[in-house]
Amino acid sequence: MKHKIAGAILLTILSLTTSGQTGQGTLTVKGEVGLPLTITTAGLSEFRHAEANMKDREGNMHKYTGVSVLSILDSAKVTLGKQLRGEHLKKYLLVKCADGYQVLFSLAELDPDFGNKTVILADRVDGKPLPEGKGPFRLIIPDDKALARNSYEVIEMIVSFAKD
């Protein structure tokens, strides 16, 4: 897969902080990546826009807007598309949240040539910034039947190999 984000645009993405401290205002992308990223809310606009509608627990429909997680992984030079073969099919994406919550996707689950699962990193709901406790970044997976992976306060994405 071609990396659609130009190098110049990547300059708008902050480098990793020296302390390694992750905060709720930023998202770090690391692990088995060609280019580690730290993305701010302002930097999010540089990625491929995405939106999805999803019901909440009460059954009310909401419109979420943000960016495609695939485009973030693409910018971080993760092995996707034609590169996602052989041992790379043992890779997964671990998403960590500020409260300690963690969820996981296989890379193949996300890749358009395989599962093609739509996963959005949203920063707005119904046109407004996500509320405290859920934002600034939230995962939205419109095709998941259960809501449990639609994680709040996302702060880290780590790509790793399954070792067993």
Next chain:
Amino acid sequence: MHNLQEPYKLEYPANFGNMIYIPADNPLTVAGVELGRKLFYETALSGNNQLSCASCHKQELAFTDGKQFSTGVDGSSTKRNSMALVNLLWTDNFFWDGRAKGLEQQVKFPLEDQHEMGQSLNILSRKLSEIRSYPGLFRKAFGTATISGELIAKALAQFERTLISSNSPYDQYLAGKYSPDSSQLRGMKLFFINPQPEKGIRGGACGHCHSGVKTTSQLYHNTGLDTIFTDGGRADVTGQTTDKGRFRVATLRNITLTSPYMHDGRFKSLNEVLDHYSDHIDEQPKLSPFLKDLSNQKNTKGLRLTLQEKEDIIQFLQMLTDSTFIKDPRFSNPSLISQ
């Protein structure tokens, strides 16, 4: 005599899972666990030789101390309530605010805190070196009689990882060997179910955070105790204002033995805890999103559990009391047994 390398065999039910935390440089050995157990009950670990780990973590109280705050070597009180030492094998961040990564790091905090056990690891190492039995025990456990803070921490961590509670009536129920009464069954259902008033489903939503068979998760939440935070909680570690008032989700294993409750021991009974979650949560911006808008009735706030529902949940919580854990001789004071 045990072989130096004889591994300690951990036993736990398959449904506890294998997401366990044992550092590669501190595998559990029979000799290491034995040493850790002796150190756990050793009063030389405190600056005034009066307190051991067991002073604030008593086996009969599921390794808590029954106090709102514990008293340290200088007579001052701790800032937070003593946490239960239960099923730590499945935990890798410790304290109410998660400031310690791994048990080896965790145990050093109370040892060196001037208000808790009050002495440096160097002084402690020297003291233990002068007690006849210890150099030999360290040699057996780690192959060296030279005692250090690192090895003290490793031994204590090894022992604490063996504190597994997995024989409660709830475990027996899951194994098909215990029949809960009707109140316990109702309580179990309420505990694990989220309310859905539009479908007429009532629930307590406890299991959302106190999840799975171990009734805990390594998460930090603001449970609506306060609107003004005298204790920053998780924010004191992360520096993030959004973490203010967030504290660790505690295990509910043996919860009937570990009163008082919450990070500051403000609730004396489980009834008070249930009353809080049912009727007194402060709706505020920093409240956990998992507690916001929880309701058993359309267009009302709060769970508003009935008295019977609260009692049923407490009856279920009593199923988590493991009487074999609190009497297990492997976890007791070895010097008392040998007397």
